[in-house]
Amino acid sequence: MKFGGTSIGTAPSMKRAMDIVAEKQKKNPPVVVLSACSGITNKLIRIAEASGESRLDEAMELSGEVRDHHRSLVDALIQDETRRSSVLEKVESYIGELEMLIKGVDIVGELTARSYDTFCSFGELLSTTIFSEAMQDAGHEAVWQDIREVMITDDNFSTARPLEELCESNVKTAIKSQLEAGKTVVTQGFIGSTKDGKTTTFGRGGSDFTAALLGAWLPSDEIQIWTDVDGVMTCDPRIVPDAKSIRVMTFTEAAELSYLGAKVLHPDTIAPAVKKNIPVYVLNSLHPEAKGTVITNDPAILEGMSYGGLVKSIAAKKGQCIINFRSNRMLGRHGFMADLFDVFARTGVSVEMISTSEVSVSLTVGESASLEELLIELKRKGDVEIEPSVATISVVGDNLRTAKGVAGRIFSAMKDVNIRMISQGASEINVGFVVEEKDVPKALQNLHREFFSGSETSRIFERPAGKG
Numbered sequence: 001m002k003f004g005g006t007s008i009g010t011a012p013s014m015k016r017a018m019d020i021v022a023e024k025q026k027k028n029p030p031v032v033v034l035s036a037c038s039g040i041t042n043k044l045i046r047i048a049e050a051s052g053e054s055r056l057d058e059a060m061e062l063s064g065e066v067r068d069h070h071r072s073l074v075d076a077l078i079q080d081e082t083r084r085s086s087v088l089e090k091v092e093s094y095i096g097e098l099e100m101l102i103k104g105v106d107i108v109g110e111l112t113a114r115s116y117d118t119f120c121s122f123g124e125l126l127s128t129t130i131f132s133e134a135m136q137d138a139g140h141e142a143v144w145q146d147i148r149e150v151m152i153t154d155d156n157f158s159t160a161r162p163l164e165e166l167c168e169s170n171v172k173t174a175i176k177s178q179l180e181a182g183k184t185v186v187t188q189g190f191i192g193s194t195k196d197g198k199t200t201t202f203g204r205g206g207s208d209f210t211a212a213l214l215g216a217w218l219p220s221d222e223i224q225i226w227t228d229v230d231g232v233m234t235c236d237p238r239i240v241p242d243a244k245s246i247r248v249m250t251f252t253e254a255a256e257l258s259y260l261g262a263k264v265l266h267p268d269t270i271a272p273a274v275k276k277n278i279p280v281y282v283l284n285s286l287h288p289e290a291k292g293t294v295i296t297n298d299p300a301i302l303e304g305m306s307y308g309g310l311v312k313s314i315a316a317k318k319g320q321c322i323i324n325f326r327s328n329r330m331l332g333r334h335g336f337m338a339d340l341f342d343v344f345a346r347t348g349v350s351v352e353m354i355s356t357s358e359v360s361v362s363l364t365v366g367e368s369a370s371l372e373e374l375l376i377e378l379k380r381k382g383d384v385e386i387e388p389s390v391a392t393i394s395v396v397g398d399n400l401r402t403a404k405g406v407a408g409r410i411f412s413a414m415k416d417v418n419i420r421m422i423s424q425g426a427s428e429i430n431v432g433f434v435v436e437e438k439d440v441p442k443a444l445q446n447l448h449r450e451f452f453s454g455s456e457t458s459r460i461f462e463r464p465a466g467k468g
């Protein structure tokens with residue numbers, strides 16, 4: 001059971017999450033994977049940056065805010081006085097380590113990838129410490145596990161990946177034995193450790209991935225991702241308030257959707273679940289009674305839950321940049337594309353969407369990628385033009401494989417939006433195009449109206465709980 005930051009960010013929400021876990025524990029003790037409290041990872045990143053730029057006062061002030069937030073959670077959630085003061089000491093000890101790191105980085109005057117990950121890890125260490133102690137305080141059998149003893153990763157700081165075989169055997173010794181003894185195991189998402197004990201992270205939003213990995217290694221019967229919306233929805237509800245909950249979707253649809261920008265799941269979450277064929281439930285900690293979404297390939301579940309619909313969901317990915325490349329030398333020449341992509345490989349820039357003609361190629365790349373070297377090399381081969389601040393919009397659904405007329409419906413819904421690039425066909429289950437970032441809300445709202453306002457959709461999608 002993984003709880004995201006908003007599901008444990010305040011005392012009442014942490015209490016709600018504890019109740020959900022306690023209910024589950026009555027039948028079977030779960031593994032609980034927690035993110036940092038909402039806003040804390042962002043704050044830790046600001047602390048890391050301030051320390052690296054010798055803004056010591058600012059870093060220390062922010063660290064004081066992190067301390068206050070967690071102290072107030074302890075005060076609200078732990079009744080027993082002895083326990084409360086021992087947990088406050090633990091909080092103090094983490095903040096002490098954080099402040100030592102701040103001062104160390106300030107003195108050296110440089111923030112390395114290694115120390116960046118250590119800064120980020122305090123959020124999860126603090127949230128899990130308080131949660132497991134609060135569970136015990138309320139009379140539940142819970143143990144805290146430092147996931148860094150289990151989740152051994154490579155040393156790609158901030159984008160680390162687990163050494164699977166080693167981790168799988170660690171899970172059996174460290175976690176399975178506790179579950180078998182009837183205890184709920186509370187542990188951190190997002191973080192891990194290299195073989196020689198350096199703290200690493202999976203990248204933003206990585207707690208979903210941790211939960212999926214642990215679920216697959218145990219293996220468990222199901223993986224639950226508890227968040228602040230009713231499961232995976234037909235669109236981001238922050239942009240399209242009419243978005244509906246998707247009852248059931250396939251692994252491929254969910255994976256595609258997360259790669260294409262739907263923030264509700266970390267893009268790597270689905271792979272471990274597919275490998276062991278474990279259903280993933282996306283549930284709302286604010287409305288635990290709502291059905292949420294089940295992600296599975298099991299035909300019995302898919303059919304039983306009215307799997308269907310033409311389009312399943314629409315995603316947007318902002319922060320992209322189009323590179324338009326043009327060279328007459330491309331015409332009729334073999335090997336040109338290989339040369340071109342070699343430039344991307346050598347400069348380490350990953351391409352997201354692509355569209356070509358005889359003499360030109362348009363591609364999108366993430367805006368944060370360091371493009372300088374890439375552009376110098378590309379300019380040696382042809383004319384290059386850059387369009388920053390664009391977003392990819394993707395319409396996703398398994399049934400797009402066989403449907404006719406979808407592209408027509410998509411582009412007529414986009415009549416009043418300036419489309420900068422189109423790519424169709426690479427994945428049979430999505431149609432994608434690029435718009436300026438400022439047009440994202442209009443594009444999503446138009447498409448949502450086109451595909452989700454018909455009466456047929458009420459059989460497949462649900463109005464979220466709390467919306468009547």
Ligand code: ADP
Pocket residue numbers: 003004005006007035205226227228229231232233234235236237238261262263264265313
């Ligand atoms: P958590 O802290 O639980 O990991 P996130 O903020 O990472 O939560 O993800 C949940 C958010 O993802 C939602 O609040 C919603 O705004 C956003 N989101 C984007 N696309 C979708 C979608 N298709 N379905 C549901 N939520 C989405």
Ligand code: ASP
Pocket residue numbers: 004005035036041042123189190203204205206207208
């Ligand atoms: N706390 C981390 C983040 O904010 C990981 C997560 O929430 O999944 O990115």
Ligand code: MG
Pocket residue numbers: 004205208263264265266
């Ligand atoms: Mg998340």
